[in-house]
Amino acid sequence: MPKTSEAEAPRIIIEGVRKTYRLRHTHSFKETFVAWLRKKQTASTFEALEGLDITVGEGEAVGLLGYNGSGKSTLLKLVSGVLRPDAGTVLTRGRVAGLIEVGAGFHPDLSGRENVYLNAAILGMSKEEIDAKFDEIVEFSEIGEFIDTEVKHYSSGMFVRLAFSVAIHTQFDILLVDEVLAVGDAPFREKCNAKIHELVASDKTLFIVSHDLGMISEICDRGIVIKRGRKIFDGPVDEAIAALKASKR
């Protein structure tokens, strides 16, 4: 029965994942060669994630909690495909989009319009999809007539609003959010929150990293706490927040 298995199938499967960063001490052929001659180590390693198992189902909104350096961004990058795990498996079903550092693909010398097209394409949209969504993107960003101005003349608020608006209007099944919801001024934040709620209501899968615990507990039903690369709690979001507060770095 494909129908029921479809409905039951998870969106993200993370199994036994380990991510090891290699910190290189050499940055040129010469240094590497000298280190090799002297039998010195050219790199040391650092386990950013270790033995991680997480399954996220369809329509779930999961908050990822943990102190700085615990490996949250690394985990999201593994799901988006920017990084690959050194052990274990990461699998996703459907289109993945990331609100990870919005505006990474913006070019200051291009107009807002050009940047919308470029960035939406970078985020995986086709020309037809962008054409269809363009007005909505501009409307949401409140950029108005400045859309044909070069982006370098934008205020930082305008820039962030446009970048965020592009990202949130892409087509996706899974949305990864890494500490970007605190953008823009209060009214715009309000609007973003409403949009996020709308996404949750429409059964999109959300994986959110934020320091705003109030917002996490409001949006998510499930919370996962990561400490030094290991999962220490996975369950209802309020208990997760309590677990985070109880844990020390």
Add this chain to the structure above:
Amino acid sequence: MPEAFRIDGMSQYGLPDRSAFAVPGVGRGVLDVFSYRYLLRLLVRKGILTRYHGSVLGWAWSYVKPAAQFLIYYLVMGVFLNLNRGIDAFPVYLFSGIVVVNLFNEAFGNATKSIVNNKALVKKIYLPRELFPIADVFIAFVHFLPQLSILIVVCLVVGWVPTVLHLAGALLAMLIVLLLATGLGMLFGSVNVSFRDSQNLVELILLFATWTSPVLYSFTMVRDKVPTWLFDLYMANPLTAAVELFHSAFWYPTIAGPAERPENLWGLAGLALAISIVTLLVGQFVFRRLEGRFAQDL
């Protein structure tokens, strides 16, 4: 049978029916670029729009630079060193070779730096990373077009009547150069992420490129001076074949007297194309081996 597992309750989701799942961050290399055609087009457009941004002359620079380069080579090689005595219509000879090497240098040089230049994107969003060097090669090709059009105009003025064979040769030359530059660009560009020596090494290679192919002199001068094996090696350089294809297409038909041409130029061109394709495959192979580290090492 996944269903059985579900009934047993062994797994919440029914074990390994994973056909609907994808492994994030694993692409099909250069082939992926075809499914990202639209993005490739926008990246090329961005490169072209922002190239001369904020300059008054703008695209005129694409004409000024090769003209200045041509003038210097013509004065030094042709007038001061008297090379033009041995070569008919030396200015046309010179220019038709220079544009080929310029295309190669621009494409290879930019492709080498493309991953590092697109750091912000590579670190944050997954895209087939081959897009960046390939977009740079396309951009180099667009900047080659003004030079090519000057060459064509000059040739037409001095009485060039193009034939299908000339045009086929010129197209083949461009294909050889573009494939070679893409392959080498991916190779040195992926190494460049960890070792910036790579881009310095490439600058050195580019310095040699003008002199190790018959751009400023005739191939006969090499043939008469060096041992046969070295000359064979010289002629096996894909750039030599590309430059000679351009000479045969643009310069040779415009001169009055006879001039020596390399034996079996089409054979050389075939070899050059094969070498370029192998280079592309090697470049792609190394690129894929190193790609997994791009985002964390940048």
